[in-house]
Amino acid sequence: MSPQCPLCQSIRVGKNNYGKKSAGVVGTSAGIVGGFTAVTSGARTGASIGLIAGPAGGTVGGIGGAIIGGLLGGVTGATAGVTLGRVIDDKILDNYKCLDCGFSFSLDSEPEN
Ligand SMILES: [Zn+2]
Structure with a gap:
């Protein structure tokens, strides 16, 4: 059901979505910060696993862990x-x-019919 203007009863109503836009940006920033933490631990975990395969494995594992940690953090x-x-x-x-x-107007402030 589409919302209706409480003043002129028009059904040509648009959505601002200010909150979604700004919170999305804030969330992405927070996710990137959280991602850095994940990068650090991901790199450490990847390096530990990679070290089993030798020194080169440690580098590859660290980079892979960092990338995965960063992506997951940002998306979340x-x-x-x-x-x-x-x-x-x-x-x-x-x-x-x-x-x-x-x-x-918001839907909550719409007058009851
Ligand atoms: Zn109107």
Whole structure:
């Protein structure tokens, strides 16, 4: 069901998604920071495993562990950020904007019919 403007009853309503956009960026940043931690431990784990195969294996294992740790951290953070942002958009911000009269509103503030 599409939202309707409480002022002019237009159904031409757009979504701002400010929260999703900003929280997605914050989440990605947080994920990258978390990813660095994962990079360090991933590199250490990879190097330990690789060392069984010899010194060259330690280098390869360390690089592989670092890449995997960084990717996982970034993706996890971005997903968490977008999810959080969606909640903020839906519950807190006036996420909907009427394309006809420009009125911003959230679904919660819509008058009961
Ligand atoms: Zn309107």
